[in-house]
Structure formats: structure tokens, C-alpha cells
Amino acid sequence: MSSATVTSSEPGVLASAQYGKDLVRVLRVVRDGKFHHVVEYNVCVLLEGDIASSYTQADNSVVVATDSMKNITYYLAKVSPHILHPEHFALHLGTHIVSKYAHIHRAFVDVEQLRWSRIPIASDTVEGQTAPHPHAFWRDGGEKRIVKVEVDASAGKDKLVGRVSAGLVDLLVLKSTGSAFTGFVRDEYTTLTEVDDRIFSTSVDLSYTFAPISLAAPADDKNLAFDVPKELAEGDKGGVWDADKVSERARTATLDIFAKDESASVQATLYKMGQRVIAENAGVQSVSYKLPNKHYVPVDMRYLGVDNLTLAQAEVFVPLTAPSGLIAATIARK
Numbered sequence: 001m002s003s004a005t006v007t008s009s010e011p012g013v014l015a016s017a018q019y020g021k022d023l024v025r026v027l028r029v030v031r032d033g034k035f036h037h038v039v040e041y042n043v044c045v046l047l048e049g050d051i052a053s054s055y056t057q058a059d060n061s062v063v064v065a066t067d068s069m070k071n072i073t074y075y076l077a078k079v080s081p082h083i084l085h086p087e088h089f090a091l092h093l094g095t096h097i098v099s100k101y102a103h104i105h106r107a108f109v110d111v112e113q114l115r116w117s118r119i120p121i122a123s124d125t126v127e128g129q130t131a132p133h134p135h136a137f138w139r140d141g142g143e144k145r146i147v148k149v150e151v152d153a154s155a156g157k158d159k160l161v162g163r164v165s166a167g168l169v170d171l172l173v174l175k176s177t178g179s180a181f182t183g184f185v186r187d188e189y190t191t192l193t194e195v196d197d198r199i200f201s202t203s204v205d206l207s208y209t210f211a212p213i214s215l216a217a218p219a220d221d222k223n224l225a226f227d228v229p230k231e232l233a234e235g236d237k238g239g240v241w242d243a244d245k246v247s248e249r250a251r252t253a254t255l256d257i258f259a260k261d262e263s264a265s266v267q268a269t270l271y272k273m274g275q276r277v278i279a280e281n282a283g284v285q286s287v288s289y290k291l292p293n294k295h296y297v298p299v300d301m302r303y304l305g306v307d308n309l310t311l312a313q314a315e316v317f318v319p320l321t322a323p324s325g326l327i328a329a330t331i332a333r334k
């Protein structure tokens with residue numbers, strides 16, 4: 001952003017500015033004969049560049065309307081060969097915008113992907129397996145895949161840098177044993193009892209960051225020449241161009257560790273999850289989790305002469321909506 005003229009009557013200076021369109025909702029159908037693929041995305045596009053005068057001087061000549069950003073998003077949803085891969089689609093969208101507008105130096109594209117899974121048809125089997133329906137889908141949970149991309153043209157339109165992080169949110173999990181919490185600080189504020197066995201439930205917020213990549217500027221006027229560089233595509237195991245597999249592995253690792261770990265605490269389980277994501281994905285530089293500790297409290301039935309508090313007898317629990325613990329950490333590659 002170029003600096004604005006500050007007159008003496010203005011006590012403040014425009015320190016940063018971004019604008020764009022949020023919640024661009026799009027469903028795309030890709031027809032592969034009778035076999036269809038669908039993706040549903042909520043897209044947010046924000047831009048930075050030489051736009052200060054639109055704030056400081058009411059100069060709209062530098063404004064690409066947010067309405068146009070919505071239209072570009074729908075246009076690329078129609079023509080981009082990358083539409084089924086949210087990381088690649090977001091890179092394409094960001095690259096398109098910074099290449100088209102000379103005064104726009106950075107594009108930030110966030111994609112939230114909603115779940116549409118194939119309906120398994122029990123009466124149709126292929127080699128003994130339930131057949132996934134070719135064009136019927138169901139929302140199998142509120143979990144969302146998340147992609148955040150920055151396309152940075154500040155070093156030049158022919159020196160684009162892509163910064164990508166991805167992950168998931170709202171993956172709700174619960175285990176009814178295999179979790180303890182003991183040995184924590186005990187002082188005058190402590191009311192929590194130590195437990196060798198408890199319910200562990202959380203809503204996983206996972207995000208991992210890839211190493212920055214250089215991007216080829218689109219060659220043609222319609223900016224459709226954005227291609228995954230071949231050498232990168234082939235040698236990119238666990239990196240940005242392997243993003244669908246990374247997403248699957250990170251999700252599986254998270255669920256596996258959650259289920260199998262004899263958890264000493266949310267902190268210790270989180271750390272193991274992060275280590276596994278780093279170990280399994282060579283292109284991932286760091287992994288962050290935010291894990292709320294969603295408490296379930298055994299109901300005290302002693303007034304009825306019923307034991308629902310001792311470990312083996314705790315069977316009826318109340319989910320607490322608030323407060324919850326919140327355990328967060330980032331594990332970075334050494």
C-alpha cells in the first residue's frame with residue numbers, strides 16, 4: 001500500500017487496508033460421464049495494494065468492486081481446472097487477481113469446504129463393498145476443510161509467491177475412556193479432583209503450513225494458464241501440490257491418535273498429533289491445533305443413594321456448554 005498524504009488536521013494515518021468479498025457461496029458440479037463430483041465452498045477474497053486513496057481521498061478509481069471479486073470467483077469456479085482441489089483453486093484465484101490488476105499486490109483467498117460425501121447404497125455392491133452413489137451426496141457432519149492462501153506479487157508480477165496453510169475445523173470427537181488428568185498444580189484455588197479415567201471430547205481445529213512456493217504468472221489474457229509446475233507436482237509428496245493427500249493424512253492422524261492415545265492430558269495428546277502430521281508430510285512446515293476441552297461432568301446422585309461418581313459407576317454425564325478448557329499449540333519442523 002502506498003502511503004497516504006497526511007494533513008495536519010488528521011490525527012491518524014492509514015496503517016493497513018484490505019478489502020474484498022466474504023461468504024461467496026458456490027457449489028460446483030464436475031461431470032465425469034455419469035459419475036459426478038461436487039464441491040461446495042464458502043470463499044473469502046481480500047486484496048491489498050495501492051488502494052490507500054480510496055480510504056483517504058474517496059478515490060474509487062483504484063477500487064476493483066467487491067462485486068467483481070464475486071464474479072471472478074464464480075468465473076474461475078466455472079473454468080478453473082483446479083476447482084476440485086481447494087488449495088489449488090485458491091492459488092489460481094489469487095494468481096488471477098494479482099496478475100490482472102497492476103495496482104493489486106497481494107490477494108488473500110480463504111476457502112471453507114463443506115462436506116458432501118457419496119451416499120453408500122447398501123443394495124449395490126462392487127466386489128463385496130457397498131457402492132458409493134455416482135451423483136447422490138449427503139452432509140456427513142459439520143466438519144469443514146479450511147484453506148488459506150496468500151498470493152504475494154509485491155516482489156514483481158513475474159515473481160509471485162504463494163503462502164498456503166490448510167486444515168480443518170469443527171471435527172467433533174469423543175472417547176469414553178483412555179484419558180486421565182493427574183499431577184497438576186494443587187493450591188488454594190484447586191477444586192478439580194485427579195482422575196485416572198474420564199471422558200475426553202473436543203472439536204478439532206487443525207491448521208498446517210506449507211513452505212512458500214513460487215508461482216508462474218498466467219500467460220494468457222484470461223489467466224487460465226495457471227498450471228501446477230510438473231517438476232513440483234511430481235516431486236511434491238506431502239507438499240502443496242499433494243494437498244488432498246496431506247489433508248486426508250492429517251485428518252486420519254488426528255483421529256487415530258485421538259482414539260488410541262492413552263491420554264495424560266489434552267496437551268500431551270495434541271503434541272503427538274502434531275508430531276505425526278509433521279512426520280508424515282514432508283512439505284508441512286508447522287502444525288497448529290486448537291482443542292477445546294469439552295467437559296462432561298458425572299451427575300451427583302448421592303442424594304438418592306445412587307453412586308454415579310466413582311470411576312466404574314460414572315455413567316450419566318452432563319455436557320457443559322461453558323466454560324471449556326482451550327488447549328492450543330504449534331509444532332514446527334526442526
Ligand SMILES: O=c1[nH]c(=O)c2[nH]c(=O)[nH]c2[nH]1
Nearest residue numbers: 181192264265266267293325
Ligand atoms: O487435559 C487437561 N489439561 C488441562 O490443562 C486441564 N485443566 C483442567 O481443569 N482440566 C484439564 N485437562
